[in-house]
Amino acid sequence: MSILAEQIIEKAKKGNKSCLNQLVNQWYQRIYNFSYKYFSEHDMAMEVTQRTFIAMYKNLDKLQDNEKFGKWLYQIAYNNCKEEDRKEKRRKVFPFLKVSAKGDDYLIRNAAEQFLRPEDIMDRTELSEIMIKALNRLNPEQRMVIIMKEYEGFKFREIADMLNISDNTVKSRMYYGLTSLKKILHKWNINKKTVRYEL
Amino acid sequence: MNYKPDHQTFMDYLYQELDQPERERFEQYMATHPEAQAELDQLKQTSQMLQQVESRQVNQPLILEKAQTSNLSRFYKKTATWAAAIVLIMVVLGLSNFRASYQSGTLQLSFGPQSPINNVDTVRLKPDEKLIAQMVAQAIQPSQDSLYQSLLDRQNDLSRQIQQVDNSYRQSNQAAMIALIQDLNQQNFQQLTGLIMQANQDQKDYAESLLTDFSGYLNEQRKNDLQLIEYALNRLQENTEVRQQETAFMLTQLYSKLNQQEN
Numbered sequence: 189m190s191i192l193a194e195q196i197i198e199k200a201k202k203g204n205k206s207c208l209n210q211l212v213n214q215w216y217q218r219i220y221n222f223s224y225k226y227f228s229e230h231d232m233a234m235e236v237t238q239r240t241f242i243a244m245y246k247n248l249d250k251l252q253d254n255e256k257f258g259k260w261l262y263q264i265a266y267n268n269c270k271e272e273d274r275k276e277k278r279r280k281v282f283p284f285l286k287v288s289a290k291g292d293d294y295l296i297r298n299a300a301e302q303f304l305r306p307e308d309i310m311d312r313t314e315l316s317e318i319m320i321k322a323l324n325r326l327n328p329e330q331r332m333v334i335i336m337k338e339y340e341g342f343k344f345r346e347i348a349d350m351l352n353i354s355d356n357t358v359k360s361r362m363y364y365g366l367t368s369l370k371k372i373l374h375k376w377n378i379n380k381k382t383v384r385y386e387l
Numbered sequence: 388m389n390y391k392p393d394h395q396t397f398m399d400y401l402y403q404e405l406d407q408p409e410r411e412r413f414e415q416y417m418a419t420h421p422e423a424q425a426e427l428d429q430l431k432q433t434s435q436m437l438q439q440v441e442s443r444q445v446n447q448p449l450i451l452e453k454a455q456t457s458n459l460s461r462f463y464k465k466t467a468t469w470a471a472a473i474v475l476i477m478v479v480l481g482l483s484n485f486r487a488s489y490q491s492g493t494l495q496l497s498f499g500p501q502s503p504i505n506n507v508d509t510v511r512l513k514p515d516e517k518l519i520a521q522m523v524a525q526a527i528q529p530s531q532d533s534l535y536q537s538l539l540d541r542q543n544d545l546s547r548q549i550q551q552v553d554n555s556y557r558q559s560n561q562a563a564m565i566a567l568i569q570d571l572n573q574q575n576f577q578q579l580t581g582l583i584m585q586a587n588q589d590q591k592d593y594a595e596s597l598l599t600d601f602s603g604y605l606n607e608q609r610k611n612d613l614q615l616i617e618y619a620l621n622r623l624q625e626n627t628e629v630r631q632q633e634t635a636f637m638l639t640q641l642y643s644k645l646n647q648q649e650n
Contacts, residue, residue, distance in 0.1 A: 221442045234445070316441045323437075337402065338437045344404060356395050363394035363430075370433045380432060 197254045208248075212241055215258075218340075219265050225335045226269045228317075228324040232276070236268045243268070262340065263350045266332060273328055315378075322372045330365030333358055390416055392423070401430055 200207035219240050224233035243264045251260055323331055336347045344362075348355045373379065392400070392413050399405040400413050417424045483498045 217442065217445065220445045224443055225440065230443075230445075237445075315436075315439050319437055319440045334437065338434065339440070344398070344402070359395040359398040362398045366430050366433045369437070370429055373433065373436065378436075380436070 193257075194254050197248075197251075197257050201249050201251065208245060211244070211257075215261055216241070219261065222262065222265055222335060222340060223269060225320055225323060225339060226328075226331060227272070228320045232272055236265060236272055239268045240265045259342075259346060259350055262336070262342075266350060269332070270328070318376070318378060322369055322376070322378075325372050326365050326368055330361045330368065333361040334365045334369070337362055392416060397427060397430065401427070401434060 196207045196210050200211055216237065220233055220237045223236040223240075224230065227233055227236070240261065244261060247264075251257060323334065326334070332351070333347060336342045336350070337344070342350070344355050344358045348358045351358070390412060396405065396409070396413060400410065405413060417427060484500060486495075486497045488495045
């Protein structure tokens with residue numbers, strides 16, 4: 189961590205609003221994308237992001253080691269994700285066809301999606317969205333580990349610290365997560381040939 | 388060689404978290420186990436596909452910016468309020484001619500116009516100052532009396548003159564008023580006379596035109612009646628002639644029949 193970043197965090201801890209805003213500016217997109225990949229829903233991601241930064245604002249003075257600010261923030265985001273997930277499961281209904289809004293896009297998921305040809309899926313959404321949908325099919329623990337590893341670039345040790353689990357559990361979740369993802373993509377007939385991306 | 392990498396080792400290798408000796412060992416194993424290599428390739432491919440996910444851009448709501456703005460605005464508002472209050476107090480003090488002075492251990496605060504008497508502390512006048520004031524008053528007394536008398540005379544003269552002017556003005560004003568009223572009466576009389584004459588003339592004209600119209604109407608009516616009578620007489624004459632002819636014809640026929648019977 190640079191000296192400047194350290195100073196910003198230190199000043200923010202003392203209540204400097206300008207530095208707090210700087211931190212929000214630096215981290216907002218990352219936390220939003222982290223949450224979006226977890227939920228694949230804009231509203232939920234926004235909710236978690238807002239909650240994360242409100243928690244940061246309230247609890248920043250409790251942060252012991254400024255070096256760990258990033259991990260600490262992700263940990264807050266992770267806890268908020270779990271909390272929102274729990275709330276969502278409580279109010280979850282299982283319609284035959286679930287229609288979910290993504291900005292201006294409307295995707296018909298579940299039953300309909302499984303019978304679509306990959307070309308059709310590609311016509312409707314970008315690969316990015318498909319991958320997020322596939323991620324969303326994984327169980328939350330595997331999904332969280334994959335997001336932290338693939339997109340946030342944490343080491344297995346760091347993820348284990350943040351999630352408060354062992355290294356081996358993290359690696360196992362990663363392995364089984366990737367294997368499940370491979371199966372989901374295979375089921376949708378999504379591979380490097382069909383997506384036309386140079387892998 | 389009983390080495391077989393577990394899932395954790397696969398992950399460590401895939402994400403380059405395996406140390407060098409372990410890495411070499413793993414690669415050796417992969418070289419001799421194509422099914423393990425295939426599995427690794429598939430995991431690698433899945434990982435690479437995950438990398439295709441793009442970050443979404445989102446408009447950041449400035450949740451903390453608001454707080455800062457409100458604090459700033461509160462500070463500015465408070466400063467402006469104090470400044471306005473100070474300016475207002477200064478303006479009020481200036482308008483009320485506020486004075487503050489500190490003399491011989493006494494702080495004096497005063498408002499309003501500065502009176503010369505206020506400046507003279509009469510209570511603290513010394514006896515000789517009083518005497519001087521009395522002498523001055525005695526000295527100016529005769530001149531003040533004569534001045535007062537001349538002012539009174541002047542005032543009486545002016546009052547008399549004003550009275551005269553007022554009387555003459557009233558008299559002249561009364562005559563002028565009578566003349567004005569007479570003049571107005573004359574004008575009113577003339578106007579009324581003119582109006583009555585005009586009204587008479589209008590009535591005459593109207594009656595004349597009415598009579599003319601009525602006589603015309605009567606003439607027309609008489610003419611129509613005469614025409615009607617003439618028409619009726621003509622018809623009567625015609626009828627009479629027709630009946631005469633018929634009677635003559637019937638008499639002729641009767642006469643001829645009687646002649647035939649006789650023959």
